[in-house]
Amino acid sequence: MSRARERRERVLEHLTELHRLPLGGAPDPVFRERLRADLVSGRVSAEFPPDEPARFRHAHRRPARRGPLLSQLAAFGLSAAMMAASFVTYQAVPGDSLYPLKRAAESALVGLSTNDAARAERELRSAKTRAEEVVSLLGSSDGGPLVGKTLKDMEESTRAGVSRLRRAEPRSPKIKKFARHQKEVVGPMLRQLRRDQLAQAEGYLDYIEGLVAPG
Structure with a gap:
């Protein structure tokens, strides 16, 4: 079984166990420990596996809007630093x-x-x-x-x-x-x-x- 399929099977297994709980119920300690171990080991991932169809991966991505803003902030910071350096040099x-x-x-x-x-x-x-x-x-x-x-x-x-x-x-x-x-x-x-x-x-x-x- 591929690693991606194994991760998917484990996620489904955990979801099935949670679905069986009554409303207001809490998972038993054994389940919590097993889920924690899987998360720490990386066997359960919130990311889409590589073999998932591309249309589903792209549908859940948020558009990257921070790039231009970060560039502007970096340019402003550089300008401010240059002005500060010029002021210090002049003094x-x-x-x-x-x-x-x-x-x-x-x-x-x-x-x-x-x-x-x-x-x-x-x-x-x-x-x-x-x-x-x-x-x-x-x-x-x-x-x-x-x-x-x-x-x-x-x-x-x-x-x-x-x-x-x-x-x-x-x-x-x-x-x-x-x-x-x-x-x-x-x-x-x-x-x-x-x-x-x-x-x-x-x-x-x-x-x-x-x-x-x-x-």
Whole structure:
């Protein structure tokens, strides 16, 4: 006898025994134990056997509707994760493990700019970000050694952006606006800097003062 036929015979046997019970009656302990043993051993299965006609198997199947929903949820979850990762990366400061990724993303955006004016604005935006990072480093207990390097990167981005913007848009008001912003950020940090860092920051302020001056 095939395994499928054996399963079918056992199911019919159990159903017959249950059918003989009076209404409200319960199966005897021997029957319950035998049924439990059959279920555990896999000799009784609720699935249709392989030799059952296909029309009966398909008739009892529910249409799979969860596929598109699960795909949408997965896509949403991936998008949310990417947004969260981008946010965390953007918040990184010098010394963080994600900081090199942040700088690489900034460089990529500068390189992908469509013209010199857009490239210059991205470089000036990077200079603003470096100034904000210096403020964060000064507020932490272990950020001191990285302050000098960040000040240097800030000045390099500033000079590159200003030079490029002057070529693309001579006498652009964006330069003075940028210089005023940087002065407001860098000025208050002077009293927290070490002597060598202080010289860097004061030299930077002298440079941007010249950008604000009339002329």
